[in-house]
Amino acid sequence: xxxxxxxxxxxxxxxxxxxxILLSSISxxxxxxxxxxxxxxxxxxxxxxxxxxxxxxxxxHSACFVDARSEYxxxxxxxxxxxxxxxxxFEEQFPDFRHNKAIETLIVVYCTEPSCGMARxxxxxxxxxxxxNVRVFSGGLIEWAHAGFPMEG
Amino acid sequence: MTKIGFPSxxxxxxxxxxxVLFIMSGYEKLMDLxxxxxxxAEYQILPTFLISAIALLFSLCELLCGxxxxxxxxxxxxSSVMLCMMVIFIAAMINNVMRGLDHDCxxxxxxxxxxxxxxxxxxxxxVRDILFFILLLPIASFGSNRVxxxxxxx
Numbered sequence: 001x002x003x004x005x006x007x008x009x010x011x012x013x014x015x016x017x018x019x020x021i022l023l024s025s026i027s028x029x030x031x032x033x034x035x036x037x038x039x040x041x042x043x044x045x046x047x048x049x050x051x052x053x054x055x056x057x058x059x060x061h062s063a064c065f066v067d068a069r070s071e072y073x074x075x076x077x078x079x080x081x082x083x084x085x086x087x088x089x090f091e092e093q094f095p096d097f098r099h100n101k102a103i104e105t106l107i108v109v110y111c112t113e114p115s116c117g118m119a120r121x122x123x124x125x126x127x128x129x130x131x132x133n134v135r136v137f138s139g140g141l142i143e144w145a146h147a148g149f150p151m152e153g
Numbered sequence: 154m155t156k157i158g159f160p161s162x163x164x165x166x167x168x169x170x171x172x173v174l175f176i177m178s179g180y181e182k183l184m185d186l187x188x189x190x191x192x193x194a195e196y197q198i199l200p201t202f203l204i205s206a207i208a209l210l211f212s213l214c215e216l217l218c219g220x221x222x223x224x225x226x227x228x229x230x231x232s233s234v235m236l237c238m239m240v241i242f243i244a245a246m247i248n249n250v251m252r253g254l255d256h257d258c259x260x261x262x263x264x265x266x267x268x269x270x271x272x273x274x275x276x277x278x279x280v281r282d283i284l285f286f287i288l289l290l291p292i293a294s295f296g297s298n299r300v301x302x303x304x305x306x307x
Contacts, residue, residue, distance in 0.1 A: 092201055
């Protein structure tokens with residue numbers, strides 16, 4: 001009996017996936033949704049978060065926000081509660097960060113905008129230093145500010 | 154041997170102009186010393202423990218030398234101090250431009266706010282500081298080193 005249940009689940013999933021693929025190939029609107037979902041999934045897998053996912057983490061206080069921009073820019077404005085860990089002075093700032101943040105902490109790194117590479121650099125450096133739960137908020141501070149979400153500085 | 158002179162009116166004009174400029178710059182930095190210290194940190198030249206002290210020293214130097222230039226108190230000395238500071242700023246900026254770093258220069262924020270001048274390190278701030286260096290030279294060479302309230306001095 002348990003064997004029957006185990007073998008039934010993949011079959012049901014396969015059927016469901018086939019139906020979705022068939023539907024998305026028939027309806028153009030569904031195929032657009034499918035494409036958008038794939039992009040979102042790819043982004044999620046690469047460790048990048050969109051605005052709504054970032055805001056959800058912010059609201060639930062379940063992540064540590066890290067500002068990868070220069071310290072003097074962080075000093076003027078940043079996401080409320082974010083910590084400065086700049087790409088340019090990572091080596092100087094990291095020991096303090098390591099002392100205060102446990103290795104399993106969920107970290108969301110951001111910089112100014114999607115084209116600035118500082119957030120991805122800092123995320124890589126953090127992962128190199130043992131932090132496994134690191135995500136990048138690719139929209140950056142510009143998208144956050146445009147949405148009118150909390151900032152300080 | 155005749156001493157080559159320099160129009161005293163021009164020296165006075167330069168003194169007043171640069172004096173006001175350095176007073177404003179020093180005051181601006183002192184008002185937000187932490188911001189200035191963070192910009193100095195971004196140059197990645199000084200060790201961390203020196204940064205706050207250097208930020209305070211540079212801001213005070215600018216404010217004091219600017220005031221001394223304005224009231225013509227030891228103008229030659231104060232302009233020489235500012236010349237040294239200009240050399241340091243120019244060298245630091247050229248060094249960072251060559252290293253490919255990109256950040257604010259921490260020079261004259263109010264000038265960038267008023268006239269839209271570029272504040273990021275690069276050719277424009279370097280040329281601007283070279284210009285200030287050239288303008289300081291006549292004061293350091295031909296200016297007076299007197300105390301204005303002592304009338305019997307040369």
